[in-house]
Amino acid sequence: MKTNLFWTLIHKEWTEQLRSGRLVILLAVFLFFGISSPLIAKFIPDILQSLMKGQNIILHIPAATWQDAIAQFVKNLSQMGLFVVILLSMGTVAKEKENGTASFLLVKPVSRNLFILSKFSAQLLVLFVSISLGFLAMVFYTKVFFGTFPMIAFVESTLVLFLYLTVVQFVTILFSVLMKTQIVAGLLAFVTSFIISGVSMLGKPGLFSPGHLLDEIQTCLNGSLMDWKPFAGAFIILLCCVGISLRYFRNWEN
């Protein structure tokens, strides 16, 4: 039976992520935040109360809820998770160009489109597995500390967070395709992520910024109707990243 080339490339990417330790780092980071977020949400009020007791100050902090647990999870991953995603994705193509392995593969019957699509897909898969692990850990500890909670809202919030991090990841991969070195790709990805957040403050056009996805998570947790605009903006950016990467790489000379 003939081998499916796309899956062969995905399998190679996955094995490389595993052996280089990048997958383990990402899983560890997401697992850490999955466990620590409900813990922090649960115990921060108690910790603050005990600290203030010695100073005769009485704080009235409302009791933590499951909403605080997921809000903490989203906050942690949209900040630290973003850095980790950029650091681990910036070499996706640039590193292969730098060390010559892109040429090694592209002189074989692998189309450039397939090469790029396999890169995006494998990275997306790695991110999905990592966020899923973090989600499962968060669900477990939220259940332990807060009892019942609406699972649908948790799933929806995590999917929106996943979309936000995917935008960051795809932007990083785009720069990895365009730039010669992974350091430059990473720096540009950081700058672009800040610009995307900054754009969200610009009146009407800013409503389309994926930066607003984080606000939509809160909307989702409140049970209100989410705005479609940041989702549209996110999908347009994702498509542009893949499209530009394919277009540029088609003409790249080894």
Added chain:
Amino acid sequence: MTIIKCNGLEKQYKGESGFALSGLNLSVEEKTVFGFLGPNGAGKTTTIKILTGMMRPTGGEATVAGEQVRLNSVSLRRKIGYLGQEPRMYGWMKGLELLVFVGKVFGFSEAESKKRANEMLLMAGLSDAANKKISAYSGGMLQRLGIAQALMGKPEVLFLDEPTSSLDPIGRKEVLEFIQLLKKDMTIFMSTHILSDVERICDTVAIIDKGKLVVQDKMLELRKRYAAKQLEIIFETPDAFLSFLPLTEGLNWDILLNAELRKVTIQSTDIDRVRHECLGLISVHHFSIDKFEMKDASLEDVFVKLIG
């Protein structure tokens, strides 16, 4: 039958005024070892990159194994194997694992890939290192693994860019012997500037300089055409050598190829006359010599004559 054909290939790199290739014409016969020679910067690597579809020519056209050469041509790359100047492979993979991966890239099943990978490892003398990480391979082992991976897809043409330049003498010997084994099954296009390697294994030779073909011919024909027999004299002392040189100035010799300390190499279409004249001079002036030898011209002499 011609398997590689280049017609007026041109390449100008972005931001550079000169041409790396300026109208290169080449023709390579099937199942031969083709030596592609030239000084550094002559355009050897550029030519190979164009012929393997890694680079787009600025002008001209080429065909390899019946396929039009184009950037990103998958059908072309099914028919070729390639090994670059420095083998760049996935260091985190093991030797066998890499070859199985390459087999799958060429569309073989898992079982077929494993079978062929083991055959290639055996042929490359790497069976014992099959499960060793590639990052731990020596230079010679890497080069042989590089050739083995280039052969995984059963190519019609194997492109080797300076396959021995980074190797020590033992590594070079191993790789050249390996290339010689392949000769009967495919066409090998090998670029190099190590002339002794070409003399040892190539059937046909092309010499390029400044992006243009200087000459292309069969090895023996090239020697016949461009380098007649030579006379080499080594004097016993530098004084004898220095006294001999001024005496040659009035004589009608074609080429004094080189004159290093104590050694003179002379080439002429009438080498017998030169030999007698030299013997006469040595005898009359009582020069003491260590060596007086007639020898066949080497490829190096051809190269020096055409490029130097």
